[in-house]
Amino acid sequence: MNYPFWDVPIGYGILIAAVAILHVFISHFAIGGGFYLVVNERAARRAGDTGRLEFLKRLSKFFTLTTLVAGALTGVGIWFCIGLLSPAAVAVLIRNFVWAWAIEWTLFAVEIAAAIFYYYGWERMSAMPHMTLGWIYFMFAWLSLFVINGILTFMLTPGSWLETGDFWDGFFNPTFWPSLVLRSCIAAMLAGLYALLVASLLQPADLKARIARNATSWGICGLAAALVALYWYWKWIPPGITQAAAQRLPTPAAALQLCYGFAAAIALLLVLFGWVLPRRLHFALALILMASGLGFFGSFEWFRESIRKPYIITGFMYGNGVGLAHTEQLRETGYLAQIVYRTGNDGADLFRHACRNCHTMDGYKPLKPAFDGTDQAFVAAIIQSAHLLRGNMPPFLGTPAEAGAVAGYIKAKLDPRPLPALYGLRGVALGERVFQIRCGKCHPMGGQGDKTNSLAGLAPEDYGNMLDMASEMGVGMPAFTGDATERAALIEYLTTLQAGEKK
Ligand code: HEC
Ligand code: HEC
Structure with missing residues (x-):
């Protein structure tokens, strides 16, 4: 910094x-x-x-x-x-x-x-x-x-x-x-x-x-x-x-x-x-x-x-140049206080120092496909849980407000269409995509953190309840912030899951 x-x-x-x-x-x-x-x-x-x-x-x-x-x-x-x-x-x-x-x-x-x-x-x-x-x-x-x-x-x-x-x-x-x-x-x-x-x-x-x-x-x-x-x-x-x-x-x-x-x-x-x-x-x-x-x-x-x-x-x-010896200090002060050369655009500065060493928006290891069609609250939640995602990422050490600023910066570059329109999908296929984007980053099917066995075989109301209390299911798991169409499609997809299934 x-x-x-x-x-x-x-x-x-x-x-x-x-x-x-x-x-x-x-x-x-x-x-x-x-x-x-x-x-x-x-x-x-x-x-x-x-x-x-x-x-x-x-x-x-x-x-x-x-x-x-x-x-x-x-x-x-x-x-x-x-x-x-x-x-x-x-x-x-x-x-x-x-x-x-x-x-x-x-x-x-x-x-x-x-x-x-x-x-x-x-x-x-x-x-x-x-x-x-x-x-x-x-x-x-x-x-x-x-x-x-x-x-x-x-x-x-x-x-x-x-x-x-x-x-x-x-x-x-x-x-x-x-x-x-x-x-x-x-x-x-x-x-x-x-x-x-x-x-x-x-x-x-x-x-x-x-x-x-x-x-x-x-x-x-x-x-x-x-x-x-x-x-x-x-x-x-x-x-x-x-x-x-x-x-x-x-x-x-x-x-x-x-x-x-x-x-x-x-x-x-x-x-x-x-x-x-x-x-x-x-x-x-x-x-x-x-x-x-x-x-x-x-x-x-x-x-x-x-x-x-x-x-x-x-x-x-x-990988983003943050020394482990400074993590405690950063957690206290946030990133902005430690960034010496600031451009005036806080979201962009934060994005650069926290993510840009390893990602671009739409080139190398792009973030657009991971976030297109989602909402700012979701992006902010994922940023704060970066260390939980597949990919072994450094933790985001900034304040919640700073995560919000990065999310605002990212959101402005995303495709504004909602997921169904963006991918032209409906029903179970849409639900599967919603799962990949909103859940699969932490629970990839068949990978580390696969939750198929906990998710399979519940009644639709149970899925609804689960999505309502999503942010309480694990430290760092985001609330479900998709719209009603996404929600219905996701539940439809979840009812098709079978225990023991590895995709
Ligand atoms: C040290 C390098 C590094 C930094 C810094 C980093 N990432 Fe990552 N990120 C990775 C790697 C590696 C992956 C795994 C995906 C891959 O290999 O293509 C990944 C995956 C992701 C994914 C999952 C993509 C998907 O759909 O599965 C998201 C979302 C993401 N990063 C967002 C961020 C955000 C937001 C920041 C900044 C707060 C950030 N990353 C900082 C290296 C990094
Ligand atoms: C940012 C990462 C992250 C995302 C995204 C995420 N989760 Fe989680 N989830 C967690 C963590 C962390 C836990 C608690 C630790 C654990 O059980 O692995 C958890 C726990 C769970 C559990 C409880 C599992 C059990 O065995 O008791 C279920 C079910 C679950 N998540 C489903 C979902 C669904 C469905 C979505 C998408 C709407 C989702 N998660 C999105 C991180 C995430």
């Missing part, structure tokens, strides 16, 4: 995902590719294999360009984005890890210089110094992963840092080692995929097949080891986080499944076109492989980001 709010029209999630996923895809290749180059250069020199040396030279040009130019640009891009999107969290990371960042940037400087000299050294240096330079490059690149890995894993599993505040506790946190191994394996896999891309353009076919087979081994071994490491990583995430996600968050599971799907696609394509038919390896196919690699890595990062909800730093700061 101490920083101005950067109101980009597209969702924060999309913006940061686009820049960050591209960056990790390039930066991990910078590590794996360095290793691939030195190992293969040594083998090729020993065997006097000039074809392969030519290929490595070509690869290292492509490598230097992608890692230095695109890698550095997207890296700076990440700092711009996270600094503007989550300034409070970035401040925590800088304050706690300032020496780690300083070391990181020193490593980058050496890494970049080594890569440039390595590329120019192909023509101008003898074998030994050239390979030494390659090793220096690779070691520094890997060390930069070592450092950043400590900070990245800290955000999901800060471990005993939460009590001690000690640098080393935060750095060597519970998921540090599995994540380091996982990322190193992914780096090796990506080296194989990038090498295949460059190899796909090679002539003659014999040379292409030889190099493609070798690069495929990198891809397959890296992928297989990465999957084992992913399991290890998953096991080391504290059970509290994984259980809450399994019960209340649809996204991490979907992201993980997508990750496995891409892994299967990579394995299949690699075996088929890298090992069985390497002569047929076409550039377009190698591009598809690269895209699958991007998908694989991207969905892993998506998983890692989404399982952290509602936090940006687990147990320390919520």
Whole structure:
């Protein structure tokens, strides 16, 4: 709340995902590719294999360009984005890890210089110094992963840092080692995929097949080891986080499944076109492989980001930048008193600081579909019960009046038509929709908080009575504020429910 709010029209999630996923895809290749180059250069020199040396030279040009130019640009891009999107969290990371960042940037400087000299050294240096330079490059690149890995894993599993505040506790946190191994394996896999891309353009076919087979081994071994490491990583995430996600968050599971799907696609394509038919390896196919690699890595990062909800730093700061240490104070004063940069529109300011980090009205994780056709009292009630909804959200810590102001802001952007007109539904179908919108956010059918068994088999009057006293049925459950048509349709739908039924 101490920083101005950067109101980009597209969702924060999309913006940061686009820049960050591209960056990790390039930066991990910078590590794996360095290793691939030195190992293969040594083998090729020993065997006097000039074809392969030519290929490595070509690869290292492509490598230097992608890692230095695109890698550095997207890296700076990440700092711009996270600094503007989550300034409070970035401040925590800088304050706690300032020496780690300083070391990181020193490593980058050496890494970049080594890569440039390595590329120019192909023509101008003898074998030994050239390979030494390659090793220096690779070691520094890997060390930069070592450092950043400590900070990245800290955000999901800060471990005993939460009590001690000690640098080393935060750095060597519970998921540090599995994540380091996982990322190193992914780096090796990506080296194989990038090498295949460059190899796909090679002539003659014999040379292409030889190099493609070798690069495929990198891809397959890296992928297989990465999957084992992913399991290890998953096991080391504290059970509290994984259980809450399994019960209340649809996204991490979907992201993980997508990750496995891409892994299967990579394995299949690699075996088929890298090992069985390497002569047929076409550039377009190698591009598809690269895209699958991007998908694989991207969905892993998506998983890692989404399982952290509602936090940006687990147990320390919520996704909207509210530190857990300040929750009591906020509950007393409300949000507005703590927002330093105010625009004059309180509803909009409150919406930005409480919800906008994770939602837009009609783009990324849109709120319009969740609220269209409902009334302001309902929206206000849901805001105050945000922590009860499926989705693992931070609690709304503002006053009831502030919840009302956010609701007013949201309501003004909603479709004004009532639910029946909005969706063109009647009877049981309308009732089901009313249930999804007014009840299903907390009682999703078949999910955590499913109330089918309590709801099934009552008489219509009982349903009526229940809706009349809805706000007394549970702390945080809103009153039923739908109109008579909605009410009748909802009751009609509820009478169709059967106990034990899971939809
Ligand atoms: C830390 C991120 C975060 C913040 C902050 C946040 N939400 Fe959410 N919200 C989520 C996630 C994640 C979901 C689950 C849905 C999904 O994954 O698409 C969700 C779901 C919802 C849903 C349920 C949608 C449905 O129909 O099931 C509503 C309504 C909602 N949020 C409203 C709000 C409001 C209002 C605020 C501000 C007071 C807010 N959220 C703040 C992350 C957040
Ligand atoms: C903001 C979240 C929220 C919404 C929306 C909500 N409820 Fe609830 N509901 C709760 C909470 C919290 C409880 C009390 C804890 C519990 O039983 O899970 C509860 C309890 C209940 C119970 C009592 C269950 C029992 O086993 O005794 C029923 C029945 C119920 N809700 C039905 C509904 C219906 C029908 C709607 C829609 C009109 C609805 N709820 C909307 C949060 C909500």
